[in-house]
Amino acid sequence: MDKKIVYSGIQPSGTLTIGNYIGALRNFPTLQEEYNCIYCIVDMHAVTAPQEPKVLRQHTLDILALYLAVGIDPEKSILYIQSHVPQHVELAWLLNTITGVGQLQRMTQFKDKSQRSNEILAGILNYPVLMASDILLYQTDLVPVGDDQKQHIELTRDLAQRFNSRYSETFKIPDMMAPKVGARIMSLQDPEKKMSKSDEDVNAFISMVDDDATIRRKVKRAVTDSEGVIRYSDSQKAIKNLIDIYASFSGKNPEEIVKAYDGQGYGILKEELAEVIIQGMGPIRDDFLEIRKDKEYLEKVYREGAEKASYFANKTLRKVYRKMGFIPR
Ligand code: TYM
Numbered sequence: 001m002d003k004k005i006v007y008s009g010i011q012p013s014g015t016l017t018i019g020n021y022i023g024a025l026r027n028f029p030t031l032q033e034e035y036n037c038i039y040c041i042v043d044m045h046a047v048t049a050p051q052e053p054k055v056l057r058q059h060t061l062d063i064l065a066l067y068l069a070v071g072i073d074p075e076k077s078i079l080y081i082q083s084h085v086p087q088h089v090e091l092a093w094l095l096n097t098i099t100g101v102g103q104l105q106r107m108t109q110f111k112d113k114s115q116r117s118n119e120i121l122a123g124i125l126n127y128p129v130l131m132a133s134d135i136l137l138y139q140t141d142l143v144p145v146g147d148d149q150k151q152h153i154e155l156t157r158d159l160a161q162r163f164n165s166r167y168s169e170t171f172k173i174p175d176m177m178a179p180k181v182g183a184r185i186m187s188l189q190d191p192e193k194k195m196s197k198s199d200e201d202v203n204a205f206i207s208m209v210d211d212d213a214t215i216r217r218k219v220k221r222a223v224t225d226s227e228g229v230i231r232y233s234d235s236q237k238a239i240k241n242l243i244d245i246y247a248s249f250s251g252k253n254p255e256e257i258v259k260a261y262d263g264q265g266y267g268i269l270k271e272e273l274a275e276v277i278i279q280g281m282g283p284i285r286d287d288f289l290e291i292r293k294d295k296e297y298l299e300k301v302y303r304e305g306a307e308k309a310s311y312f313a314n315k316t317l318r319k320v321y322r323k324m325g326f327i328p329r
Pocket residue numbers: 007008009010011012019020021022023024025042045130131134135143144145146147148149152182183184185186194195196
């Protein structure tokens with residue numbers, strides 16, 4: 001039997017954080033032996049927020065370099081840039097014709113984002129439909145993402161089922177795949193908020209390319225709790241978050257970590273946490289800095305990736321057009 005298909009994407013809307021790494025990216029290379037993996041840089045999603053053109057270009061190439069630095073092999077997996085495969089936008093349009101506006105308005109990410117701006121842009125509302133089209137174009141079985149994408153995956157499943165029941169079996173129904181620990185890493189400055197690459201406060205996140213001194217400084221400045229004890233509990237969200245990060249990088253489980261620091265203060269936990277992060281991120285950051293210099297190689301990877309992705313995208317899109325009653329070209 002053919003290998004199952006894994007699909008995921010990351011927005012080039014900033015420098016990736018250790019939240020992106022723990023929640024999604026670090027699982028990508030480990031899946032490539034068992035599955036056919038397709039990993040995308042979703043630039044069309046990124047422009048739903050204002051982007052400086054020069055910065056968008058840099059972030060797009062940097063995400064590609066990070067994909068390679070974490071060990072995704074372009075001989076095994078497909079790596080490409082979303083805007084290079086225009087079938088995504090075509091399918092998104094078609095899926096919009098079966099999507100309720102109410103359903104999009106109920107998405108938590110839409111509510112959050114629209115509350116923060118004076119004018120609600122149509123692109124933000126339609127964002128999840130484009131994401132559904134990314135996933136459905138490739139007949140995806142599994143989508144490795146962090147917890148914040150759960151609602152989007154549910155919408156994707158819903159749209160696939162709706163299309164299938166209206167026009168007959170066309171799309172595979174995908175499942176979400178989230179890590180056991182670290183599916184939602186929180187801000188280091190406000191444990192009620194998720195860690196985000198677009199946070200205005202740079203102390204709220206650790207970037208995947210921060211140098212060692214910056215990592216130590218940001219961990220040191222992370223907010224803690226008033227109780228002064230190390231416990232893994234929802235009543236101590238800040239410490240719980242630090243333990244989650246520790247667990248993800250060290251491979252230890254949260255209980256072991258709590259036991260190891262029993263009776264000790266936050267200072268020592270933070271000091272050692274910073275070292276564990278540096279050990280995990282350092283080699284990736286160093287590889288990234290080398291790979292990003294090789295513009296020719298990056299171009300080769302994204303061109304070949306787009307060619308391979310287009311083949312699969314076309315196959316699904318042709319089927320969709322035919323089923324809906326469009327005249328083939
Ligand atoms: P994006 O670019 O915001 O984030 C990329 C991945 O990182 C995960 N993530 C986190 N995980 C744990 N803790 C956090 N604080 C954290 N912040 C982000 C996200 O869950 C995601 O897996 N809509 C998507 C991009 C997308 C996509 C797709 C994903 C577009 N099309 C198709 C999968 C399949 C997004 O905004 O991710």
